[in-house]
Amino acid sequence: xxxxxxxxxxxxxxxxxxxxxxxxxxxxxxxxxxxxxxxxxxxxxxxxxxxxxxxxxxxxxxxxxxxxxxxxxxxxxxxxxxxxxxxxxxxxxxxxxxxxxxxxxxxxxxxxxxxxxxxxxxxxxxxxxxxxxxxxxxxxxxxxxxxxxxxxxxxxxxxxxxxxxxxxxxxxxxxxxxxxxxxxxxxxxxxxxxxxxxxxxxxxxxxxxxxxxxxxxxxxxxxxxxxxxxxxxxxxxxxxxxxxxxxxxxxxxxxxxxxxxxxxxxxxxxxxxxxxxxxxxxxxxxxxxxxxxxxxxxxxxxx
Amino acid sequence: xxxxxxxxxxxxxxxxxxxxxxxxxxxxxxxxxxxxxxxxxxxxxxxxxxxxxxxxxxxxxxxxxxxxxxxxxxxxxxxxxxxxxxxxxxxxxxxxxxxxxxxxxxxxxxxxxxxxxxxxxxxxxxxxxxxxxxxxxxxxxxxxxxxxxxxxxxxx
Numbered sequence: 001x002x003x004x005x006x007x008x009x010x011x012x013x014x015x016x017x018x019x020x021x022x023x024x025x026x027x028x029x030x031x032x033x034x035x036x037x038x039x040x041x042x043x044x045x046x047x048x049x050x051x052x053x054x055x056x057x058x059x060x061x062x063x064x065x066x067x068x069x070x071x072x073x074x075x076x077x078x079x080x081x082x083x084x085x086x087x088x089x090x091x092x093x094x095x096x097x098x099x100x101x102x103x104x105x106x107x108x109x110x111x112x113x114x115x116x117x118x119x120x121x122x123x124x125x126x127x128x129x130x131x132x133x134x135x136x137x138x139x140x141x142x143x144x145x146x147x148x149x150x151x152x153x154x155x156x157x158x159x160x161x162x163x164x165x166x167x168x169x170x171x172x173x174x175x176x177x178x179x180x181x182x183x184x185x186x187x188x189x190x191x192x193x194x195x196x197x198x199x200x201x202x203x204x205x206x207x208x209x210x211x212x213x214x215x216x217x218x219x220x221x222x223x224x225x226x227x228x229x230x231x232x233x234x235x236x237x238x239x240x241x242x243x244x245x246x247x248x249x250x251x252x253x254x255x256x257x258x259x260x261x262x263x264x265x266x267x268x269x270x271x272x273x274x275x276x277x278x279x280x281x282x283x284x285x286x287x288x289x290x291x292x293x294x295x296x297x298x299x300x301x302x303x
Numbered sequence: 304x305x306x307x308x309x310x311x312x313x314x315x316x317x318x319x320x321x322x323x324x325x326x327x328x329x330x331x332x333x334x335x336x337x338x339x340x341x342x343x344x345x346x347x348x349x350x351x352x353x354x355x356x357x358x359x360x361x362x363x364x365x366x367x368x369x370x371x372x373x374x375x376x377x378x379x380x381x382x383x384x385x386x387x388x389x390x391x392x393x394x395x396x397x398x399x400x401x402x403x404x405x406x407x408x409x410x411x412x413x414x415x416x417x418x419x420x421x422x423x424x425x426x427x428x429x430x431x432x433x434x435x436x437x438x439x440x441x442x443x444x445x446x447x448x449x450x451x452x453x454x455x456x457x458x459x
C-alpha cells in the first residue's frame with residue numbers, strides 16, 4: 001500500500017479532512033488511546049518551534065508512542081554538514097513515522113520521497129504547515145458546528161502568512177464560504193489566491209482597515225506580521241503596528257463569532273481581548289493536540 | 304525566406320544522409336540546446352551553425368545530427384529555450400517528416416527553481432516542475448510550490 005504523507009493541505013481531499021476531524025473529536029473525548037504502543041516516531045526540528053514540537057510530542061505521548069529526535073539543527077548531524085537526504089535516509093531506518101520542520105521550502109516533500117516511512121510536514125519555511133490548517137478547521141467546526149457558509153475575516157499578514165493561504169484552500173472545499181481580507185497593501189493576499197477564489201466562484205472582499213464590517217464575521221483569523229519574512233527591516237517597521245484587535249471593537253460582533261490566531265502573538269491582539277468569551281486562540285492551541293493525534297492515526301491507519 | 308538565402312544556407316551547412324536537422328533555434332541558445340540534448344556525447348557526425356540570418360527571428364542557429372532520431376519526450380525538452388524550433392527528419396537525403404517542438408506538461412531537470420529558499424537550490428536534487436501555463440511559460444515547483452515565470456527562468 002502506498003504510504004500516506006501529509007506535506008501540503010491540498011494533498012488531502014474533503015473526505016480526508018472530515019475523517020481527521022471526526023477522529024479529532026474522538027480524541028478530545030478520550031485523549032489517552034495507546035494506539036502507538038511499541039512504535040517510535042522521529043521528531044526532527046531542523047528549525048526550532050517550541051509550540052508545534054510540544055504539541056506533536058504531546059500527541060505522540062498520549063498515543064503511547066516513543067519519540068526520538070532533536071529540537072534544533074545545532075544539536076543534530078546537520079551541524080556537521082550532513083545533507084537532509086542522508087539524515088532522512090538514516091532516521092527512516094529507525095522509526096515508524098517522521099514529523100519534521102525545516103527552514104527550506106520543499107524540504108518536507110523531498111524528505112517524503114527519500115523516506116520509506118510516512119512524513120508529516122510540521123512547517124517547511126514559508127511554504128506549508130498543514131497540521132495547523134487541520135487544527136484551525138477543527139476549531140471552526142467546534143465553535144460553529146459546521147464548515148459550510150463560514151464568513152471569515154483574515155487580518156494581518158496575508159502575503160507571507162502560510163496559515164491563511166492553506167486555510168483558504170481548505171475552506172474552499174466546503175459550501176459557500178465568504179472571505180474578507182484586511183491587510184496593508186504591502187501584505188495583501190497574493191493574486192494567485194484571489195484568482196483561485198474567482199475561478200471557483202467564491203465571494204471575497206478586501207478592506208484596508210478593521211471597522212464595523214467585522215460585525216458580519218463568524219471567524220476572525222488574526223495573524224502576526226513576521227519579522228523574519230521581510231528582506232527589508234524598514235518595511236517591517238512600517239507595517240508591524242498597523243492592525244491591532246482591541247476588545248472595544250468586538251461589542252457588536254455576532255454571538256457565535258470566535259477569534260483564532262495561530263500563535264505566538266506579539267501585539268496584534270490586545271491582552272484585553274483575552275477575557276472576552278470570543279477569544280478562542282488558547283483553546284485553538286489545545287485543539288492542536290487532538291488534531292495531531294487524529295492526523296497520526298489517519299496516516300498510520302490506526303483508526 | 305528568400306530563395307537566394309535558402310541556397311546560401313544550403314551551401315553553408317552540408318547536407319546529411321540520414322538524421323535530424325533542428326532549425327530555427329535562437330542563436331544565443333544553441334549551446335544550451337546542444338547540452339540539453341546531450342549532443343556532446345553523440346559519436347556520429349554533427350554540424351552546427353549559428354548567427355544565420357532569419358527573417359522571422361533575426362538570427363537563428365541550425366544543428367544537423369547524422370544518424371540520430373529523437374523521441375518526442377527528448378526533443379520537447381528544448382521547447383523551453385527554442386520555442387519555434389522545427390525538426391526535419393532526413394532519410395536518404397530527403398526530408399521525410401517535419402515536426403515542431405511542444406512544451407511538455409512536466410519539466411524535469413533543465414530549469415532552476417527561482418526561489419533561493421527552495422530545497423532544490425540547497426541540496427543536490429533534480430528539479431521537477433508542473434507546467435501550469437505554456438504561453439507565457441509558468442512552471443510550478445513540485446517541492447516549494449512556487450511558480451517560476453518565463454522571465455525568471457534559468458537553465459541549469
